[in-house]
Structures are given as structure tokens and as C-alpha cells.
Amino acid sequence: MWKWVILVFSGFGAVGAVGDDDPMRLHWAPLYEPGCGGWITSVAVSPHDSKRVLVGGDVMGVGVSEDGGDSWQSTFGFRMWEINDFTFHPTDPKVIWVGTLGGPYVSTDGGRNWQMRRTGFPPLGKDYYSAPIEKVLLFPNDRSRLLAFGGSHRGPWTPHGKPLWGAVWESRDGGDSWRQIATLADGSREANIVSAAFAAGQPDLLYVGVRGKGVYLSTDGGRTWTPRNDGLPDTSNLGRLAVHPSRREVLWVALGPYRTPGKEESQPGGVYKSTDGGLSWQPALNGLKLQSHKDANSASHYKTVAVAPTNPDVLLTCDYRSWGRCEYKDVDGRASILWGPTTFKSTDAGRTWRPVLKHRAMDQGCYTAYSALENTVIEFDPHNAERAFMGSSMCLLRTEDGGKTWTDATSYRPDPNQPELWRGRGFSGLCSANFAFHPRDPNHAVLLGLDNAFWQSRDGLRTWRRVENGAGHNRTGNDITFAGEGGRVMYVLLSQFNTPFAGIAKSSDAGQTWKDLFGEAHDLPEKSPDGQGVPPDQALAIYALPDQPDLVWATISGKLYHSTDGGEHWRIVHEGPGLLWIAALPDQPRSFYVSSAKGIYFTEDGEKLKLLPGSPGSNPWLPGHIAVDRAKPPRLYVASGGLWRWESGTWTRLRDDPSIMNVAIDPTDPNRLAIATGDVPRRDVTIASGVWISEDGGKTWSQQNEGLACLRGRVLALNPHDPEQLVLGSEGRGYFV
Structure with missing residues (x-):
């Protein structure tokens, strides 16, 4: 029975442990598989303490580090896990805001626990994101006044409903309530705000980047906006802005590839700079990799640019689409992807650039647990221009020496004598x-x-x-x-x-x-x-x-x-x-069940399949995972639009819950069941409710989510050598045990 979930590893510490005061109580902890594996959307280093770092991902929720990225702790309170950009309170180190596809969230304990704050926003979208927020800003002269900007630099996700892309929201009571004060949509659903920042030292002067529309300026605290795009060749793939920390009129913007009439190839993006508050823009391309291509996926694509707060001459940017121009090579006796230049550094405010990261496992490169260097977000330490983090579609990198060397900040190699072995640092982005x-x-x-x-x-x-x-x-x-x-x-x-x-x-x-x-x-x-x-x-x-x-x-x-x-x-x-999953009888392995769109099939010889009458149908979104116990006669359980049991020729619906994704059976006690619930990332509040346990064959259930950083689950696995060990695979936050 699942009284304990205990793993003690010499040199690695405990993965998870709970006491025996409650025999039904489970405690979840990260499995520490190599991270990250998912798309990093945001990184933030605290201006109050450089050791405190937050990282967010597209379906991954938030991880918080208190040791500069050496390890990551789980966070709780999110009702969805699609994360955009962070904002630290300028004077209170415990208060942090983050934009999400489900609206604004706030933490008052340094990032461990989060609360939704969307009073005044539209009603929650049941099958869509009603008011996605890219960024929350706090006015420097009035900390009770906030702005929230509608969008997501990861891109519009949902075709459902009518999400308020491009909306500008204001709060006058510290985020307790909001009202919409402006929109940059002008009737277009494509007005996606991907970046927002105050100009240096100006409480009412703001810049935003709107993908497909360009850079906009507000001089009245966000009520009205004026386009500032003269000199930009295109805005269809507008990336992030970087604002000078002390000169209000200086800013940079990253651009992706674009099409030009009369040319077959997509033209390369790059970095552009303005020294007059966006009235005009000049290319800052000297030294950047610039490649056009018929396939836009292989043309140079610059998604982000960042400026060091302590030395604004220092900038970093990266060519996100370098993966489209790679070759394969044997490195250290194993296949490795040889990437072109991916990351570039300027020490003269963007006049010239040089590569500081080229490819995996080569010169000017780094070893990572996952191969992709499709870098999408960069964050400098507010107190140290030599220290920066860079997130990609599969990993988070860290430099402590101005880009000379980089390390994987979500995985590490614990044994230098076995460099092929990896272990996670606590923040995984795996689905x-x-x-x-x-x-x-x-x-x-x-x-x-x-x-x-x-x-x-x-x-x-x-x-x-x-x-x-x-x-x-x-x-x-x-x-x-x-x-x-x-x-x-x-x-x-x-x-x-x-x-x-x-x-x-x-x-x-x-x-x-x-x-x-x-x-x-x-x-x-x-x-x-x-x-x-x-x-x-x-x-x-x-x-x-x-x-x-x-x-x-x-x-x-x-x-x-x-x-x-x-x-x-x-x-x-x-x-x-529509045949889906297979589950064999424990004592008759040639006989097995197969779930399908029509229902559950059974075969005794692996050749002839018979459809069980009245069985529930499945589809890829109602996955039809099945499990067979060792009872006599054996009982079949099906996770498909609920939880079903087939016993002695009769179907019983044990639980009516469309979010049930998987079922597991304790091999030592066929009456002890576990179910994992899940959901697709497309709504303001998930319908998933985590893990549920039954000790009486499905008659009653208890919710068991302590320590679980994501309630969207998909995989359940019992250790046959230790039936008290249960593994859960989440949809976006990796594995837990």
C-alpha cells in the first residue's frame, strides 16, 4: 500500500518522504530527471537578491531558485501553467507579478505561492484564454498603480472564443481590481503585445512592442498610444524590446524574418536601435548572422535582445532559427548537432556584435541535456553585467563570465568521469x-x-x-x-x-x-x-x-x-x-485488451479481436488508458471520459470525470487504485484536479496533491519492485515521485 513515498539517495538527498501518521497521505517531489525539455518563456533575477531567480515556461508553470540557479523549487497556486513575463516589486522583495495566459498572478512570498488577481477582467473562458497577459508593470512613483498588457510573446494559442489581445488594463489598488483603459487591437485579433517597459525615469512614458503592428509609445500612463516604426523594415515578427536603463530615448528591438514583395526568400531579421524614442530606427546588424531563405524557418530570426542594467553598452541577442541551419557530427563518440552561431554579444551598445555561443559540445559552446539552442529570452543580473540567463525551447543556460562559458541551469552532470549521465536541478519542462x-x-x-x-x-x-x-x-x-x-x-x-x-x-x-x-x-x-x-x-x-x-x-x-x-x-x-492502448492479462499474457474509438476489444490469441459490448470509446483527447488487476477473475479499468470497470461481463462507471487520463492498480491490493487527471492547455482555469486515490475499489476517493507543482497529469507508473513507489508524469512540469 502507498503509505510511504521514500527514496534516499546517497549524495543526492531524499526525493520525497512523508510520515506514517496518515496512511493515505502521499507527498510528491520532483523526480529530478534532466530538465528542461520545454519552452522557456521568461527568466527574472531579483533586483533585491541575485541568488533569487525565477523561470517560467509555455506550459510549465514557474520554478524559483534561491541559489542562483543551482537548484529549483516547486511553486504552487497556479490554476493554469502558461507563463509569460515576471515583474519584481521595486521595494518589497517578496512581491512578484507574472503575466499568464490566464491573466495576472501575484506572489507575496518570493515566488513559492501564487494567487490569481483578475477582478474586473472578463469572465473565465471555459475553452479559451479570455484575457491573456504578457506583462504587469508597477508605476515607479505610485506602487498601488499597475498596468497589465494583453498578449503573449510565445504567440496566440487559442482559436476559441474572443480573447482580448492588445488590451491595456489598469489597477489603482495594488492589483485587487482592474479596468481596461486602452487597446492596441483596432479591431484586429492579431494585436499581440509581446513586450512592455517604462522609459528610464519616466513614470508616464511607456514603450510596448506589438507583433504585427510595431513599437508604440504612450506619454500618459498607457491611455493613448502612438506608433513609432519609421526605419523598421517589417513588424510581422516583432520580438522583444530592450530599454536603456538611464536614457529614456534609447531602446532596441529584435525582429524576425519577413517577406518582401518580389522576392522568393524570407529576409533575415536582426536588431534595430532608436536614439530618439522610436521616432526613427537604424539597423544594428554589424556582426550578426543574417541569412535569407525560402523557408522562413531557416531564415535568421531574432526574438529577443537584452541590455545589462549596470552597463548599457553590453547587450545580448540570439538567432532563434539557427537550428534550421545545422549539420550532424560525431563528437566524443556520439552523435551531436553542430549548430551555427546562436548567441551574439555587443560591448558598444549594438554597433558591433560577436558570437559568444555557437553550438553544442564544440568551441564556444556548452553541453546541455537537450540539444536545442533556439534561444528565446535573455535576462541579465541587475547587479552584474557578466552574469546572464538565456532560455531556449528546450533548456536554460547560465553564464558567469560575460558569455565566455555557459552551463545548463536546469540539468547537470554529477559525475565528471561519466559525462553522459545527467540529473535535473528540480525544474523540468517535460510533457x-x-x-x-x-x-x-x-x-x-x-x-x-x-x-x-x-x-x-x-x-x-x-x-x-x-x-x-x-x-x-x-x-x-x-x-x-x-x-x-x-x-x-x-x-x-x-x-x-x-x-x-x-x-x-x-x-x-x-x-x-x-x-x-x-x-x-x-x-x-x-x-x-x-x-x-x-x-x-x-x-x-x-x-x-x-x-x-x-x-x-x-x-x-x-x-x-x-x-x-x-x-x-x-x-x-x-x-x-482508432486502436489505441494495449493491456494484457497478468496471468495470460497472450490475451489482451485494446482500447479504441469504438470501445474496448479483447483477444485471446493476438489475432482475432472482439468488441466488448457497451464498452466506452476513446480518442486521442480521451486517451483510453487501460489497466488489468490480478483479481480472480481479473477486472479491467478504462480511463476514458471517466473511469470505467469491466467485471464479470458488466460495465460500471466508477467516476464521471472527463479529465481522467490514466489509471494504475496496486499489485499488492487490487482494491487500491490511483487515477491521474489532465487537460489540454487552452483555458483560463484547468479542469484537471491532480491525483486521486481509492482504497475500496473506486467507491470513495481522496485527492492527493501535496507537493505537486502541476495538476495536469498523463502518466502513472508503479514500481513492481517497490509497490509503494508511484511515479506521475505531468503535462508540462515533468515527472514527480
């Missing part, structure tokens, strides 16, 4: 895909997550090694199965939620080496190009007979494939459509 403990080896586990997470641990979850082959760039897997003597044969079905089949990775040596299976040679579909296809064309489940590893089944594009020769050749045994 979980699956997790599996090895059935025979208590120290071996496999973790899968979006977009590029295929990791193995061989020391009881202490450290992790990435599978470099088999997954491919920007790929992960959806399912894992073990078979054969000692469980040495492993299959991983490669795909992720928004991409179809990417192959099957097979290992015959317990995950040491891998072979890719795909295409005509194996009677399988070809690998799909990155980013092509959406559910239900993805590949979800794979299952091999534990004692006969050559017998394998997989659901690919909604069909059931079967191999009798260890994956070398496959044939379709059921056309579906």
Missing part, C-alpha cells in the same frame, strides 16, 4: 509521454517525454542517460515493452502526440544499443517527416510477450500490427480504426 520500470532489474527505468526525451536510468532514478540513436531529432516514444530472458529485449514505439509513426526502436541488450525498424523493409510505414500528421495517425502502444520476445504487437495509425520474428517483419491483424 510526459510514458514511464516504465524494468520488470527484472530494480535499478533500470525508461522515461519518455516531448519533444526530445528518451532517457534511461540504471541506478534507481539517480541519474539518466539519453538514448542518442533510435529516437532521432525532436522525437520521443509513446510506449515501452520488455521481454525475453531478464527482460533484455526492449521495444519503444517512436511517436509523440502531434506526430505520427517515427519507427520502432529495438534493443536486444537491455537498452545498451538500439536498432530502428521502419519502412518497406520491415513491412511498416515509413518514418513521417517532423511535424507532419496529427492524431489519430500517431503510433501509441507496443506489447511483446514477456517470455517470447519475437511476438510483438503495436498500434500504428489506428491499426494493430503484429510481428512473429522480433520486429523484422510485420502484418496488420486488425484494421481498426
Whole structure:
């Protein structure tokens, strides 16, 4: 039973522990898998204490560090986790504001706990973000007066409803209530405010950047706005602004690629500077990488520029789209992505630039747990121009020496003698895909997550090694199965939620080496190009007979494939459509269930499938995860638009909750159940409610979220070697144990 969730690691500390005063009480703590794995949207260093750093992500919530980024603590109180930009109170170090897609939030304890503050905003959007906020500003001469700006530099997310992009909100009571005082939309839904700042020393002079419309100036505290775009070649991909810390008329703006009439190629973006308050702009491009391309994804794209508060001659910027111009090279005996210049530094206020970070694992580069250097946000230490943080689509970097060297601020390598091993620092941005403990080896586990997470641990979850082959760039897997003597044969079905089949990775040596299976040679579909296809064309489940590893089944594009020769050749045994997940009977492994759009199928021989009458249907958004207990006769549980149980030919709906994503059964007590609830990131307040536990076969439930930094869950995994250990995979905040 789950009385305790305890892991004690020599040299690493406890992952999580609770007392036995309450046998039902669970406490969650980060798993410390390598972070970050998700899109960093914001970084902020406290002006009161450089050791306090906050980081936010697009679906990741907020992490707070009290040691300068060496470790990260969980935060609580968010009702959604789509984070934009931070603002520290100028005199109270405990007060921090952040804009989110769900509106403004405030912390009064330095960033650990957060409260929504949107009185006066539109009603909460049930299926959309009603009033997304990019940034909250506090007036320097009146701390009870605030402005909130409608937008998100990550980009408009939702096609639903009528979100108030481009709105300007004002509070006169410290954020307790708000009223809209202006809009930059002018009837356009594309007026997305991506940056906002006060001019130096001017309480009523503000600049904003509006993607698709340009730079705007207000001289009356945000009530009216005037465009200031003369000299900017285009504003369709406007990035962030950087405002001089002491000269009100000086500012910089980053631009992305743009199309010019008569030219086939997208023109490169860059950095532009104004010395007259935006009345005119001049290019500040000398030394930057500038590349045009027919594919806009491969043209130079500058999303952000930052100026050092203590030395405004020092700036940093980065070419976000350098990933579109990379080559592959063997480095240190493993495949590595050789990136072009990504990050540039100026020491003369933007007149000239030089690269300070080029590519992973090479000169002027750094090792990161995740390969992407698609840098999107930069933050200087307010007290030290040599120290800066830089967030990307997959990692957070830190420099302490002005860009000479960079380190991964969300992962580290604990053993210098084994540089391939990584451990997280406490802030993970993974959207979980699956997790599996090895059935025979208590120290071996496999973790899968979006977009590029295929990791193995061989020391009881202490450290992790990435599978470099088999997954491919920007790929992960959806399912894992073990078979054969000692469980040495492993299959991983490669795909992720928004991409179809990417192959099957097979290992015959317990995950040491891998072979890719795909295409005509194996009677399988070809690998799909990155980013092509959406559910239900993805590949979800794979299952091999534990004692006969050559017998394998997989659901690919909604069909059931079967191999009798260890994956070398496959044939379709059921056309579906919409076949999803597989769960075998514990004592009859050749008999298994398959969830689908039509309902639940059962087979006794792996060939002929029979639809169970009255069974619940599933789809990729109602995932249809299934689990079978060891009761006699066995009972089937289905997470699909609620929680269902199939017992003795009868279906019972145990819980009517559309957010239920997964179900797990305690192998030592079939009446003890766990469910994970989840949600898609598209609404002001999530419908997910975290984890629930039942001790009586689903009759009653208790909510168990203590220590859980994100309530949106997707993956549940029980350790077969220690049934009291339960792992939860979240949708955007990584894994918890």
C-alpha cells in the first residue's frame, strides 16, 4: 500500500518522504530527471537578491531558485501553467507579478505561492484564454498603480472564443481590481503585445512592442498610444524590446524574418536601435548572422535582445532559427548537432556584435541535456553585467563570465568521469509521454517525454542517460515493452502526440544499443517527416510477450500490427480504426485488451479481436488508458471520459470525470487504485484536479496533491519492485515521485 513515498539517495538527498501518521497521505517531489525539455518563456533575477531567480515556461508553470540557479523549487497556486513575463516589486522583495495566459498572478512570498488577481477582467473562458497577459508593470512613483498588457510573446494559442489581445488594463489598488483603459487591437485579433517597459525615469512614458503592428509609445500612463516604426523594415515578427536603463530615448528591438514583395526568400531579421524614442530606427546588424531563405524557418530570426542594467553598452541577442541551419557530427563518440552561431554579444551598445555561443559540445559552446539552442529570452543580473540567463525551447543556460562559458541551469552532470549521465536541478519542462520500470532489474527505468526525451536510468532514478540513436531529432516514444530472458529485449514505439509513426526502436541488450525498424523493409510505414500528421495517425502502444520476445504487437495509425520474428517483419491483424492502448492479462499474457474509438476489444490469441459490448470509446483527447488487476477473475479499468470497470461481463462507471487520463492498480491490493487527471492547455482555469486515490475499489476517493507543482497529469507508473513507489508524469512540469 502507498503509505510511504521514500527514496534516499546517497549524495543526492531524499526525493520525497512523508510520515506514517496518515496512511493515505502521499507527498510528491520532483523526480529530478534532466530538465528542461520545454519552452522557456521568461527568466527574472531579483533586483533585491541575485541568488533569487525565477523561470517560467509555455506550459510549465514557474520554478524559483534561491541559489542562483543551482537548484529549483516547486511553486504552487497556479490554476493554469502558461507563463509569460515576471515583474519584481521595486521595494518589497517578496512581491512578484507574472503575466499568464490566464491573466495576472501575484506572489507575496518570493515566488513559492501564487494567487490569481483578475477582478474586473472578463469572465473565465471555459475553452479559451479570455484575457491573456504578457506583462504587469508597477508605476515607479505610485506602487498601488499597475498596468497589465494583453498578449503573449510565445504567440496566440487559442482559436476559441474572443480573447482580448492588445488590451491595456489598469489597477489603482495594488492589483485587487482592474479596468481596461486602452487597446492596441483596432479591431484586429492579431494585436499581440509581446513586450512592455517604462522609459528610464519616466513614470508616464511607456514603450510596448506589438507583433504585427510595431513599437508604440504612450506619454500618459498607457491611455493613448502612438506608433513609432519609421526605419523598421517589417513588424510581422516583432520580438522583444530592450530599454536603456538611464536614457529614456534609447531602446532596441529584435525582429524576425519577413517577406518582401518580389522576392522568393524570407529576409533575415536582426536588431534595430532608436536614439530618439522610436521616432526613427537604424539597423544594428554589424556582426550578426543574417541569412535569407525560402523557408522562413531557416531564415535568421531574432526574438529577443537584452541590455545589462549596470552597463548599457553590453547587450545580448540570439538567432532563434539557427537550428534550421545545422549539420550532424560525431563528437566524443556520439552523435551531436553542430549548430551555427546562436548567441551574439555587443560591448558598444549594438554597433558591433560577436558570437559568444555557437553550438553544442564544440568551441564556444556548452553541453546541455537537450540539444536545442533556439534561444528565446535573455535576462541579465541587475547587479552584474557578466552574469546572464538565456532560455531556449528546450533548456536554460547560465553564464558567469560575460558569455565566455555557459552551463545548463536546469540539468547537470554529477559525475565528471561519466559525462553522459545527467540529473535535473528540480525544474523540468517535460510533457510526459510514458514511464516504465524494468520488470527484472530494480535499478533500470525508461522515461519518455516531448519533444526530445528518451532517457534511461540504471541506478534507481539517480541519474539518466539519453538514448542518442533510435529516437532521432525532436522525437520521443509513446510506449515501452520488455521481454525475453531478464527482460533484455526492449521495444519503444517512436511517436509523440502531434506526430505520427517515427519507427520502432529495438534493443536486444537491455537498452545498451538500439536498432530502428521502419519502412518497406520491415513491412511498416515509413518514418513521417517532423511535424507532419496529427492524431489519430500517431503510433501509441507496443506489447511483446514477456517470455517470447519475437511476438510483438503495436498500434500504428489506428491499426494493430503484429510481428512473429522480433520486429523484422510485420502484418496488420486488425484494421481498426482508432486502436489505441494495449493491456494484457497478468496471468495470460497472450490475451489482451485494446482500447479504441469504438470501445474496448479483447483477444485471446493476438489475432482475432472482439468488441466488448457497451464498452466506452476513446480518442486521442480521451486517451483510453487501460489497466488489468490480478483479481480472480481479473477486472479491467478504462480511463476514458471517466473511469470505467469491466467485471464479470458488466460495465460500471466508477467516476464521471472527463479529465481522467490514466489509471494504475496496486499489485499488492487490487482494491487500491490511483487515477491521474489532465487537460489540454487552452483555458483560463484547468479542469484537471491532480491525483486521486481509492482504497475500496473506486467507491470513495481522496485527492492527493501535496507537493505537486502541476495538476495536469498523463502518466502513472508503479514500481513492481517497490509497490509503494508511484511515479506521475505531468503535462508540462515533468515527472514527480
